[in-house]
């Protein structure tokens with residue numbers, strides 16, 4: 001499939017994950033062979049106020065193209081201005097969030113609240129498309145709840161105003177992350193529009209992606225939770241789709257080495273206090289399935305310095321070595 005002038009084949013995207021897909025994690029995914037990554041969602045208002053924390057989220061320096069930045073907001077003009085600012089920070093694609101279910105986002109009319117106001121959703125997409133020269137994409141859910149599925153209506157409206165690609169997370173807002181993603185809606189949306197449709201929801205092993213494409217005809221897949229502590233899932237899934245063969249899972253040694261590199265990046269980009277704090281959750285994800293994981297988890301949560309964190313992760317490495 002094509003996105004603007006980018007030829008992406010059948011892409012496997014790392015999903016936007018707030019609090020997770022920061023620069024350190026995106027670089028980690030790319031370091032193990034991932035190709036297509038997404039930023040966390042970024043507030044249009046915060047960006048237009050030049051909030052310093054928000055500007056840091058837009059450090060895309062050295063990252064491969066296409067650099068996809070996700071924005072959330074509710075006012076078309078502010079979204080358009082924020083999109084231009086993101087492009088100034090070297091974004092190559094602007095993605096619009098129409099799926100975040102969090103109450104603090106929805107109460108401002110942002111994220112999945114737009115599923116209840118399709119004219120506004122369309123106006124936002126239209127304003128961004130008119131303002132920028134780069135491809136504009138949108139990530140949606142199916143609707144607010146089972147009684148109000150709007151995915152097809154919304155997809156048609158977005159295509160109409162010039163959106164280049166659509167990602168469908170096949171859940172409703174009321175579902176949050178519970179239950180199953182209903183992939184059949186991805187198939188129905190794909191049938192109704194001619195822009196590329198990316199399927200999203202419940203891909204946890206590479207074979208899931210193959211089934212998702214087979215069942216829906218979608219043009220690519222997006223993976224979120226499956227990549228937590230498991231950045232290899234992105235390139236292993238891409239490899240399976242491209243060559244039809246399954247790469248083996250990384251050994252514990254490689255997992256810990258990559259976790260340590262991930263930690264170094266967090267320290268570099270976020271400093272010691274925030275870097276250590278954020279590494280605790282990543283480290284717990286990285287050790288999933290390791291022997292005595294429960295005990296290690298407690299040790300990780302109690303680390304008080306980068307040295308202590310490195311020492312726990314290195315010990316796991318030595319124990320298996």
Ligand SMILES: Cc1cc2nc3c(=O)[nH]c(=O)nc-3n(C[C@H](O)[C@H](O)[C@H](O)COP(=O)(O)O)c2cc1C
Pocket residue numbers: 015016017018019020040041070097098099100139169177200201202203222223224225226
């Ligand atoms: C911790 C977390 C943070 C998320 N942050 C975002 C976000 O910033 N923007 C967005 O569009 N979706 C966000 N999502 C939703 C994911 O991108 C994805 O649509 C969802 O997790 C379903 O895919 P999965 O089943 O592969 O996890 C988030 C999900 C999780 C679990």
